[in-house]
Amino acid sequence: xxxxxxxxxxxxxREDNQTFPIRFDRYRYYAVxxxxxxxxxxxVNDYWVNAIFLPFLIYSIAALGLNILTxxxxxxxxxxxxxxxxxxxxxxxxxxxxPDISVLIHIVLAGGVTALVGILFxxxxxxxxxxxxxxATLAAQFFLVWVFNRIPWxxxxxxxxxxxxxxxTFLGFTVTGAETKAWVAYLVCLVFVTISAIVARNMTxxxxxxxxxxxxxxxxxxxxxxxxxxxxxLSAFAISSFFVGISGALYFSVYLGAxxxxxxxxxxxxFLVLFMIIIGGLGSVFGSFIGxxxxxxxxxxxxxxxxxxxxxxxxxxxxxxxxxxxGLIVWFLIVEPHGLxxxxxxxxxxxxxxxxxx
Amino acid sequence: xxxxxxxxxxxSIMFAGPALAELVVPWxxxxxxxYAPSGIPLVDGINDYFTMVNERDGGIxxxxxRVLECETGYNTEKSVECYESTKxxxxxxYQPMSTGVTYQLIPKATADGIxxxxxGYGRTSAANGRVxxxxxxxxxxxxxxxxVAVNHLLAENGGSISGKKVTLVYHNSAYGKEPIxxxxxxxxxxGFEFNAIxxxxxxxxxxxxxxxxxxDKPDYVLMWGWGVMNSxxxxxxxxxxxxxxxxxxxxxxxxxxxxxxxxxxxxGYKALALNAPGTDYGIYDELxxxxxxxxxxxxxxxxxxxxxxxxxxxxxxxxxxxIKKAQEVTGVADISQADMIKGxxxxxxxxxxxxxxxxxxxxxxxxxxxxxxxxSGLGAVQQWDASAKTWNLITDFIEPDMGMIAPLIxxxxxxxxxxxxxxxxx
Numbered sequence: 001x002x003x004x005x006x007x008x009x010x011x012x013x014r015e016d017n018q019t020f021p022i023r024f025d026r027y028r029y030y031a032v033x034x035x036x037x038x039x040x041x042x043x044v045n046d047y048w049v050n051a052i053f054l055p056f057l058i059y060s061i062a063a064l065g066l067n068i069l070t071x072x073x074x075x076x077x078x079x080x081x082x083x084x085x086x087x088x089x090x091x092x093x094x095x096x097x098x099p100d101i102s103v104l105i106h107i108v109l110a111g112g113v114t115a116l117v118g119i120l121f122x123x124x125x126x127x128x129x130x131x132x133x134x135x136a137t138l139a140a141q142f143f144l145v146w147v148f149n150r151i152p153w154x155x156x157x158x159x160x161x162x163x164x165x166x167x168x169t170f171l172g173f174t175v176t177g178a179e180t181k182a183w184v185a186y187l188v189c190l191v192f193v194t195i196s197a198i199v200a201r202n203m204t205x206x207x208x209x210x211x212x213x214x215x216x217x218x219x220x221x222x223x224x225x226x227x228x229x230x231x232x233x234l235s236a237f238a239i240s241s242f243f244v245g246i247s248g249a250l251y252f253s254v255y256l257g258a259x260x261x262x263x264x265x266x267x268x269x270x271f272l273v274l275f276m277i278i279i280g281g282l283g284s285v286f287g288s289f290i291g292x293x294x295x296x297x298x299x300x301x302x303x304x305x306x307x308x309x310x311x312x313x314x315x316x317x318x319x320x321x322x323x324x325x326x327g328l329i330v331w332f333l334i335v336e337p338h339g340l341x342x343x344x345x346x347x348x349x350x351x352x353x354x355x356x357x358x
Numbered sequence: 359x360x361x362x363x364x365x366x367x368x369x370s371i372m373f374a375g376p377a378l379a380e381l382v383v384p385w386x387x388x389x390x391x392x393y394a395p396s397g398i399p400l401v402d403g404i405n406d407y408f409t410m411v412n413e414r415d416g417g418i419x420x421x422x423x424r425v426l427e428c429e430t431g432y433n434t435e436k437s438v439e440c441y442e443s444t445k446x447x448x449x450x451x452y453q454p455m456s457t458g459v460t461y462q463l464i465p466k467a468t469a470d471g472i473x474x475x476x477x478g479y480g481r482t483s484a485a486n487g488r489v490x491x492x493x494x495x496x497x498x499x500x501x502x503x504x505x506v507a508v509n510h511l512l513a514e515n516g517g518s519i520s521g522k523k524v525t526l527v528y529h530n531s532a533y534g535k536e537p538i539x540x541x542x543x544x545x546x547x548x549g550f551e552f553n554a555i556x557x558x559x560x561x562x563x564x565x566x567x568x569x570x571x572x573x574d575k576p577d578y579v580l581m582w583g584w585g586v587m588n589s590x591x592x593x594x595x596x597x598x599x600x601x602x603x604x605x606x607x608x609x610x611x612x613x614x615x616x617x618x619x620x621x622x623x624x625x626g627y628k629a630l631a632l633n634a635p636g637t638d639y640g641i642y643d644e645l646x647x648x649x650x651x652x653x654x655x656x657x658x659x660x661x662x663x664x665x666x667x668x669x670x671x672x673x674x675x676x677x678x679x680x681i682k683k684a685q686e687v688t689g690v691a692d693i694s695q696a697d698m699i700k701g702x703x704x705x706x707x708x709x710x711x712x713x714x715x716x717x718x719x720x721x722x723x724x725x726x727x728x729x730x731x732x733x734s735g736l737g738a739v740q741q742w743d744a745s746a747k748t749w750n751l752i753t754d755f756i757e758p759d760m761g762m763i764a765p766l767i768x769x770x771x772x773x774x775x776x777x778x779x780x781x782x783x784x
Contacts, residue, residue, distance in 0.1 A: 047446065051439040149530060149556070159539050159770065160481070160532035162461050166777065178465035256434060257465060260458045260531050262559045264434055300439060303429075314429035315389030 003351035019201055025348075036190055041183040049182040054255045055296045057189040058247050061196050063276040063288035065243025070274070071282035072204050073236035074216030075125050079137035081269035082144030083241050085261050086114045087248025089154050092163040095176075095253065096156060103168035103175050104188070107249040114245020115238040117144075122237025126230060129219075141270050148261040162260050165253045176253045185254050192250060196243055201285050203239065212236050213283070244273075279329060281341025290340045298325060379692040381418060381681055383408065384426040384444040386437055386454045389657075392560035393432040393585030395615040398661060400455060401427060403670025405656030406649050410641075411678060413648040418681045419691040432456055432585065441466065450698040451475050451677060457533035464493055465778075473699045475680075477673050478503070478609055478632050482536055485732025486771035488782045492699050496676075496733030497707075497724045498758075500582075501766065503608050503630055504537035505758035506737035507580055508544045510606070513753075520549035525576035527567060527583065527591055530556035534582040537608075541580075543762060561587025568594040581607040588616035596623035602742075603628060609737065612749070613665040617742045625744035628752075629665075630737045633672045633721040635749035637663040640716025641671060665740075665749055668720075675715060680705050703728055722755045728784040732767070735760060 008023045010016040020026040044053065062080060069075050090110035095103060121140040125133050148154050155163050167177030173184045203209055211232040214222035223229055252259045259265070272295060280291020299321055306317035336343050350357065385404055388397030408423045417423055426447060428440035437459040441452065451473040454460050460480035467474045474493045476484070482501045484493040498506075511519050526541060528534030538554050545552035553574070555567045561583065568591075571579060579600065583591055588611045595605055603626040607616070612629020642663075649655060650662070661667045684693045684701020693701070706725040712718055724734035736755040743750055775782065 045446075047442040050442045055435065159535065160457075160461060161535045162458070162532045164461065164465075178469035256438065256462060258458075258462045260434070260461075262530055263458060266559065303439075304443075307429075314387055314427050318390045318429045318431065 003348060003354075005352070033194070037187075041187055044182050044186055046182050049186045050255070051300060052297060053186050054189055056292055057186075057193045058251045058255055059273065059276060059292040059296050060193055060289050061247035061250070062244050062273045063280065063292045064196055064200050064285065065240045065245075065247065066273050067277045067280075067282065067284070067288045068200060068204065068212070068243065069236050069240035071277055071284065071287070072209060072216060073212035073233065073240075075122075075233060075236060076130065076134040077137040077240070078134050078267070078270045078274065079121060079140035079144070080244055080273040081265040081267060082141040083114050083118060083244040084248030084251060084269060085144055085148055085265035086117045086241075087111060087245030088252035088259055088265070089148055089163065089261075090114065090245065091249035091253050092156075092165070093154070095166060095168060099166070099168070102170055103253060104170055107192070107246060107253065110249040111242040111246040114248065115242040118237045118241025118244075119234050122234050122241075125233045125237065138267075138270075141267055145261050145265060148265075162258055163252065164258045165256075168253075177257065180254070188254055189250055192246060196246065197285055197289075200243070204283075204285070208232075208235060216283075275329070277339075279332060279339055281339030284339070284341035286344065287339050287341030290344070294328075294340065295325075298328075379421050381421050381423045381693070382426050382444070382447050382449050383423055383677060384428060384440070384447075384449040384452055386430045386440055386452075386456065386459065387427045388430055388432045388455070390429065391431040391433070391585075392562065392587075395589065396585045396610065396613065396666060397432070397455070398657060399613065399615070399664045399666035400670045400673075402655075402657040402659075402661045403667040404674050406645055406654075406662075406667075407671050407674030407678070409654050409656070410645050410648045411674075413652065413654070414644060418678060419685045421691050423678075423681075430456075430459070434459060434462060438462065445470060445472060448695065450681065450693070450695060451702070453477070453673060453677075455479075457481070457536065458531055461532055464490070468492055470695075471699070472695045473702055475673075475677070475702065477669075477676065479533065483767045483770035483774065485730065485767050487703070487727065487729050487731040488784050489771040489775040489780055490731060491783055494702050494726065494731040496705075496726050496731060497721065498632055498733060498735045498737055500533075500536040500608070501540045501763045502732075502735030502758035502760075503737055504540045504580075505544065505763060506630060506735075506739075506756045507606050507608075508541070508548065509756050509759065510739050510753060511578055512548065513756075518548075519577075521551070522578065523551045523553075523574065523576040524578045524580060525571060525574065526552070526554040526580045527564075527571070528554060528556055528581070529561060529583055529587055530558045533584065537580075537582060540763065540766065543766075544759070547762070557583070557587055557591070560585060562590055564590050564594050568598050568600075571595075571600065572598040577604060579605045581605070581611045583607065583611045583616075588613075589619040592617055592620045592624050592627060595627075596620050602626035606630065606739070609669070612740060612742075614747070614749075615664070615666075617744070618747070622744045624742055627742045629740055629742075629749075631665075631740040631749075631751060632737060633668055634719065634738075634751055635665050635668060635740055639720060640718070641675075642716070644716055672717075672721060675712075675717060676705075676707070678715075679707060679711065702726060703731075735763070 003024050005022050020029050066080050069077050087110045090113040091106050094106040094109055124136040155161055165176045168175055174180045175188055211227045214227045215232045276291035276295050279294055281287025302321045306312045307314055387401035405425050408425050412422050426444050430436040430440055453475050454463055457479050460476050463474055476495045478498050480495050482499040484490040484495050541552055557564055557567055581591055605627055607629040609630045609632050617624040617627055680702045683705050684697045685691055687700050687704055688697045708723050712720055722734050722736045735758045738751050738755045739753045740749045741752045
């Protein structure tokens with residue numbers, strides 16, 4: 001009823017190729033954007049932003065980045081935590097070295113630095129594949145964390161070995177540091193997420209994205225039809241790392257403000273982001289968002305329900321949380337191995353034929 | 359989005375306004391994860407202490423205390439969530455129980471005007487109250503701990519440890535790195551050879567570190583460990599037959615949960631102490647009468663009398679006294695977050711106060727002032743007796759080398775003030 005393409009005519013190729021070809025879908029997208037940009041900023045408080053929106057938005061960018069590499073190009077990476085650390089430390093070094101330049105520019109530059117590091121660690125992908133590549137990127141994870149812990153230059157020789165985001169402003173609004181208003185931090189991340197998602201979406205359906213998918217589906221065949229594997233793989237590593245780097249930079253500067261590399265960007269982070277895209281849906285922009293939401297928001301929700309509402313012991317709730325989320329992951333993967341995004345896709349298909357399915 | 363709406367509905371139920379006056383003491387607990395062996399006795403202790411206060415006196419100044427437990431698993435992100443979710447409930451003082459999280463919270467709590475108390479951990483230079491208006495780390499910190507440990511070694515060696523080798527095994531985080539600077543300076547001063555070996559989070563794997571120690575053959579090993587890292591290190595030290603009496607942990611590496619797994623082989627292991635171990639204190643009778651016998655024990659009740667349980671009682675006592683002081687200073691029973699800072703700043707712990715609360719001889723007395731948030735800095739050394747399964751104090755409370763530490767604190771905190779444009783107070 002609601003979700004119909006009847007009466008929705010495309011008269012140009014442009015209209016036919018748009019991201020949301022169905023009118024209802026398009027309006028829903030506009031509505032979400034409108035609410036996210038014009039309604040939520042007026043209602044958020046510190047708790048909503050720091051505990052819910054910022055982690056969700058920032059992990060979405062990281063998942064988006066990893067999805068380009070793993071979901072679209074088929075190169076399994078376990079180095080996400082390390083690349084996020086590169087983003088965080090790059091933005092820290094830039095913020096402290098050039099305090100007069102806007103921090104938002106630094107965040108983008110940090111993404112660029114991470115892209116270069118990503119290319120470097122992507123080189124082995126030209127020779128090795130699959131599990132072996134996963135192990136090679138695992139080496140990147142451990143090496144990068146070790147480097148940031150080991151070389152004092154990266155943390156400006158501070159005694160604690162931690163990096164702390166100094167206060168920086170943009171157009172007179174504080175963006176980093178403790179004085180940041182909740183809505184400013186939210187909007188900054190939202191802008192980065194929106195741009196990243198639009199860029200990722202358009203990149204993955206263009207020539208570059210097609211060459212990634214060709215490599216993913218069968219690299220030898222792709223090579224024979226003229227896809228350059230060097231270009232495709234390294235560009236996937238670069239662009240993926242760029243997004244991951246931006247998420248790491250935001251994670252450090254806007255969200256946490258102080259970071260300890262071993263604890264925050266450890267191997268667990270790599271697994272977390274990998275699980276996000278597996279649960280959300282490999283090779284899907286929407287899947288990155290829904291996967292991030294699942295793994296970031298659900299634990300908070302469960303905690304609030306179990307401890308806040310039922311008044312249970314915090315440790316019982318924490319253990320139960322592991323069990324529930326673990327169980328849900330297994331259940332979703334059995335019911336729909338292609339992730340939550342596929343469930344969403346199926347739901348939409350069902351809606352199109354409802355109430356007369358065939 | 360729909361998840362968020364459910365959350366909104368739930369949190370509106372959660373934060374449905376305080377009905378009664380109460381004093382909220384938030385607690386970052388970790389009953390789960392690799393740090394649970396250290397986290398559980400602490401959170402049980404603090405709960406039992408304030409249950410006792412509520413049952414016996416009906417709260418502090420007639421206002422009941424509520425310990426607001428928030429499970430963090432020693433994880434930074436969860437701690438941020440805990441901080442944000444508890445601060446709206448009028449939390450008086452945060453005790454994050456993690457040095458990394460302390461660094462995270464110092465700017466946040468300063469902006470929000472909420473007190474932060476890091477007892478024997480956290481940022482050492484926060485002892486300078488002229489820079490850190492709302493951060494307190496009395497009665498001691500890591501730099502005094504390092505100095506106390508070295509002073510103990512000096513006393514054992516007749517005043518000279520020149521030429522000896524001292525190795526620090528540390529948790530590779532802000533926590534473990536904190537004492538390195540002071541130990542390096544002390545090494546120069548006393549002429550001992552110092553090197554530091556990091557152990558990465560969470561510390562379950564330490565084979566290579568102890569292999570290195572076996573090769574280097576240091577005379578003494580110091581340890582800055584936490585959680586499961588402690589028991590693993592003590593086991594590994596026993597495996598390489600390192601003499602336990604030459605192995606000294608900081609006060610966070612010396613609880614029953616750390617030495618029991620190594621059994622008899624841990625006999626003689628030493629650790630620093632902020633407060634006395636054991637249960638020979640009047641407070642234990644009060645706890646028995648008001649908490650355990652009434653069936654109000656927190657957790658499984660199996661941590662009673664352990665070193666970290668005692669530490670938590672001490673934390674509870676200091677928080678209790680600070681709230682009382684705040685009520686005294688402001689004349690209000692239901693104190694605000696800003697009042698709490700005033701109370702902590704005016705706090706003076708005397709031997710008489712400790713005796714009155716059943717803690718005679720439990721810890722040294724000290725005084726907090728506007729300039730000095732660091733307390734006395736005294737620490738004692740305790741030793742593990744594996745056959746009796748008890749910790750015994752083997753020294754009096756030892757003075758740290760404040761002549762060396764005070765200028766360092768001043769320098770570090772002033773650098774922080776300059777970096778963040780903080781005007782000096784007092």
